[in-house]
Amino acid sequence: MIETAVQYIYILSAALFVFSLKWMRSPTTARRGCFAGAAGMLLAIVGTLMRPEVVDYKLIAGAFVIGIIAGVPLAYLMPMTAVPQRTALSHAFGALAAALVGTAEYYRATPHGAVMVALVFETLLGFLTFTGSMMAFGKLQEILPQRPITYRNQNVINLSILGLAVAAGVWLTIQPEHAWLFPIFIGLSLIFGVLLIVPIGGADMPTVIALLNSYAGLSAAAMGFALGNRLLIIAGSLDGSSGLILSIVMCRAMNRSFTNVLFGAFGQVQATAGGPHEQRTVHSASAEDAAQILDSARSVIIVPGYGLAVAQAQHKLRELYDVLTRRGVDVKFAIDPVAGRMPGHMNVLLAEADIPYDRLFEMDDINSDFAQADVALVIGANDVTNPAARTDKSSPIYGMPILDVDKARTVMVIKRSMSPGFAGIDNPLYYLDKTLMLFGDAKSFVTDLVKELSEVAKAA
Amino acid sequence: MIETAVQYIYILSAALFVFSLKWMRSPTTARRGCFAGAAGMLLAIVGTLMRPEVVDYKLIAGAFVIGIIAGVPLAYLMPMTAVPQRTALSHAFGALAAALVGTAEYYRATPHGAVMVALVFETLLGFLTFTGSMMAFGKLQEILPQRPITYRNQNVINLSILGLAVAAGVWLTIQPEHAWLFPIFIGLSLIFGVLLIVPIGGADMPTVIALLNSYAGLSAAAMGFALGNRLLIIAGSLDGSSGLILSIVMCRAMNRSFTNVLFGAFGQVQATAGGPHEQRTVHSASAEDAAQILDSARSVIIVPGYGLAVAQAQHKLRELYDVLTRRGVDVKFAIDPVAGRMPGHMNVLLAEADIPYDRLFEMDDINSDFAQADVALVIGANDVTNPAARTDKSSPIYGMPILDVDKARTVMVIKRSMSPGFAGIDNPLYYLDKTLMLFGDAKSFVTDLVKELSEVAKAA
Amino acid sequence: MLTDLEVGLYIFMLATFLGLEIIRRVSPLLHTPLMSLTNAISAIAVVGSILITGAAHASTLTRTLGFIAVTASMTNAVSGYLITDRMLKMFKTRKPANRPGAAQ
C-alpha cells in the first residue's frame, strides 16, 4: 500500500521536475519553474522518508538540519558575481553524494551484474565530478592559478589514468568480491577528476561546469539503475541532457569544439602568442569629454562585458542609464551571448541592477542598429567587440559571434589598460580613429560619468 | 532470454518512433523520419512475433498478406486531394484494431482492477473512434451529406449516450463478470461515435480527424496498460499528444474553440444567416484581359485555396508559373495556414506540381509584400482573403488570420460563381473597384490563361 | 518492486510530455504528412492484435477478432507509411527548376 503511494508521489515529483524545466523557458514563468522544482524535490524526499525500508530517522534529521543551516547562507550571502563558483561547489556536493551512495551500496550489498555496472558508473562519474568541480571552484575563486597548467604527455597521462579507472571498474563488475580493488578504483576516479581540470584555463570553467553538471546528472541516473529507482533515472537524465545542451551551446557560442575546450589549454597558448606589439596610437579621453559626447548623442548603445561584473559596476550603470534617459537620450543595451563568463551572465547582472529588460537586446536583434547609433559605449567588454572575429581568419576567435560596435559613429571603451580579455588577443577596435579609450575601473569611471552628466543637467 | 531480446527490440522501436517525429520537423529530414517510423513498426512486429506466447502464425500471415494487398493500392492509387478521406479511413482501421483487441481480451481473460479500467478505456475510445472516423470519411467523400445535421436537444441526447456508455464501463470495471453488459457497452460506444460527428459540418472534418487521431493513440496507450506493454504506451501517447496539438493548432488558426468545432454546427448557421443580398456590382473579366494584365505586371502573388484542390488545377498552375517566370514576372505564392481543408494542404498540393518551395511564403512573411505587388491572383480561395476578418467584429470569421490581398494594386479572383466558401459568408473583396472576377473552373481558367500568355509570347 | 501499472504511468507521462514537445515544433508546412505519419504509427495496435491472434489456446471468437484486427492495422501501417513517403517525396528541395510543368 505504502509502496504504491510512494510510487505515485514519485511520479508526481518527476512530472514537477519536467514542468520545472519547461517553465524555465521564459522569464515570466521561470519563478514558477523554480518553485515546481523545489516542490518536486520536497515530494521526492517525503516519498522516500515514507518508505518502509527507512527505519532510522535520527541521522537523517541531523543531516537535514546541517544541510539547511549550510544551504541558506550559501544562497543569500553569495554575491551574484560568484554564481559560477557557487554552482561549481554545489556540483561537487551533488556528485559527492552520488559517489558516496554508490560506495556505501557496494560495501553493503556487493551487487552483481547490471546493478554492479550501474554502480561502477555512478561511483566513477560521481567521484571525478566531485574533484573536478572542486578544482573548477578553486580556479574560479582564484584559490588555484587561473591559467591552464600543461606539461609533456599530459593527454597521454590523463587518458592512462582514466583507462586504469575504467579497467578497475570493469574488473569489479566481473568480480565484485575483490573488495581491495574498490578503494583503488575510487582513488583513480578522484585523481582523474583533478587531472581533467588542470589543463583548462579559468575562463573556460563555465563550459566545464556545464559538462560536469551533465556528469552529475548521469551519475544520479546510474544510481537510479543501481537502486531500481525511476525517479532518480528521470531527474538524473533530465540533468544530464541539460548539462550537455548547455555546454554545447557555450562551445558553439565561442566557436570552439568540445575537444578544444577540454584539451586545448586555451588561454595559455594565446597569451604567449600575443604577437609583436606594433606601436600604434590610441585616443584616450577624460570623463568630462566623454560626458559631453554622451550628452549630445541621440542614441547610445551600451555594451557590457566581463569587466562590468569584475568591477561590480551594474548599479552605477543603472544610474548612468537613468541620467541619460532623463536627458532624452535613447539608451539600449547590447548583450552578446558570450559576454561575461556564464551564459546569460550580463542579463543576470543588469537585471540585478533593475535595468528594465525591454532595453536589453540580443546580438542578432541589435547588430544592425549600431550603424545608426551615435555612441557605442563599451564597458569592460573586449573579445565580444573584436572585429578580428569577423575579418581575420587567423585569429583564434575567428567566427565567434561579435557585436558590430565599430559601425557606430563614435566608440568609447571603458577598461583599465590595454591588456587583452579572455582570449588573450589584441583588439584592433582600440586603434580606430573613432574610438576613444576611457581608462579606469568600470565602477569609478561610470561614477564620474554620472557626476559630470548631472552637472551638465544642473547647468542647463 | 528471448523475452529480454524482445524488450530491447521494443526499446529500439520506441526510440525510432521518437526520432521519426523529431525528423518530421523539417522538410529536409522528413523522409528519413517516415523511414524511421516504418523501421520502428517493423521492429515492433518482429519483436512481437518472436515472443514465446505467439505460437500460431497461420492466421497472422494471412492477415499480413491481406493487409499488404489492401494497403499498397490504398497508398498509391489515392489522389493527393483525397488525403483527408484516406486519413479518416485509416483512423477507423487503427481504432477498430484497438477496440477488437480489447474485446477479445475481455472475453479471453475477463481481467479485474486497473487492467479492466484500461481495457474499458481502450474499447470505448476504440469503438467511438471507429464509427466517428467512418462518419468523417463519409462526409469528406461526400457519401454522407456535408452539412451539419442538427435536431432539438442534440447535445443532451449525445451526452446521455456517452453517459450511459461510461456508466456501463464503470459497472464492468466493478463487476467484470457481467458479460451481458459488454455488448451493450460496445453498442453505446459505436452509437456515440456516430452521433458525435452528425452535427459537425464536412469542412470541420480535418480538425475532427486530428482529434480522432488523438483518441486512437490514447486507445493504443490504454491497450498498453491492459497488456502491460510499454511500447504500446509510448507509441500511443506520442500519437495522442500529436493529435491533440494538431487539433489545437487547427482550431487556433481558424480562431475558434474546441467546443465551437464540436458543438457549434458550424457551416449551417452561417449558411442560413448569410445576410440580405444587396445588389452590389462586381467587375468580371475574360482570360484574355487577365492575361494582358498579368503579362504587364512586374510582380504577381498567387493565393491558392480550396478551389485549387477541388479543380485539381495544381499542374496547370505550375505551367502558369513557368510561363510567367519566363516572361520575367516575379511570381510568389502566399500560403495561408488555413487555406484548403487540411493544415499544409496547399503546400502538399503545390509540391505535387513541382513548384519550387522557395517560392512559397507563409502568411506572416508575405503579408507586407502585397502592398508592392502589381497583381494578387486568387485561385479558388475565399475565406482566407476575406477582409471582414480584419475589420468586421460581427463576422463569424473575425480574427481569423487572412492574407491582405486587398492591398495589391489589382486583385483577380478565379472561382466559379459568387457563392461563399467554407464559412458560408460573403466576401467584400469581390466588390472592390480594383477586383476583377474571373468566373470559371480553376483548371480550365488557368489553362486559358496559359494559352493566352503563350500566344502573347509567340507574338512578341 | 513496481507493478505494471506504475511503470506504465511513468512511461505514459514521459512519452506524452515528449510528444507534446516534439509536435509543437513541427512546421505547419508538414502538418498533413505528420498527421498521416502519426496515423501510421497508431497501427502499433498490431502488437496487441498479434498477441491475441497467435496465442496458444485462443477461442474462435478471439481468433476471428484478432484476425480482423491484424488485417486492419497492417493495412493501416502499410498504406500509412507509403502515402506519407509519397507526400514527402514532393517536398524534396529542388533547383529553381525550369522544366515545363509535367501535366498529370
Add this chain to the structure above:
Amino acid sequence: MLTDLEVGLYIFMLATFLGLEIIRRVSPLLHTPLMSLTNAISAIAVVGSILITGAAHASTLTRTLGFIAVTASMTNAVSGYLITDRMLKMFKTRKPANRPGAAQ
C-alpha cells in the same frame, strides 16, 4: 514481466529525449539560472542517500557515508533552489521604471 533494468532503459531513453527537447528551447537569457536549477535538481541523490542512511541494519561505514551524502545533497538542494529563485526575482517584468538606481 520486465526487469528493473529494462524498465530503467525505457525511462532513461524517454527522459533524455525529453530533457534535450526542453532545454534546447530555453532562452539564453535564462541559461545561468537554468544551470543553477538543474544543479539543484541533481540533489535528487538525496533519495539514495536517505535509503542508505535510514536502512535497518546499516553498518557504521554505511551510515557515515550516508550521513555525509544526505548533508551534501540537502545543502545542495536548499541553496540551489534559493539562489535560483533569488536570481529569477531579478528578472521580473518591471514598469519602464524611473526610480533612481538603488546603489548597493
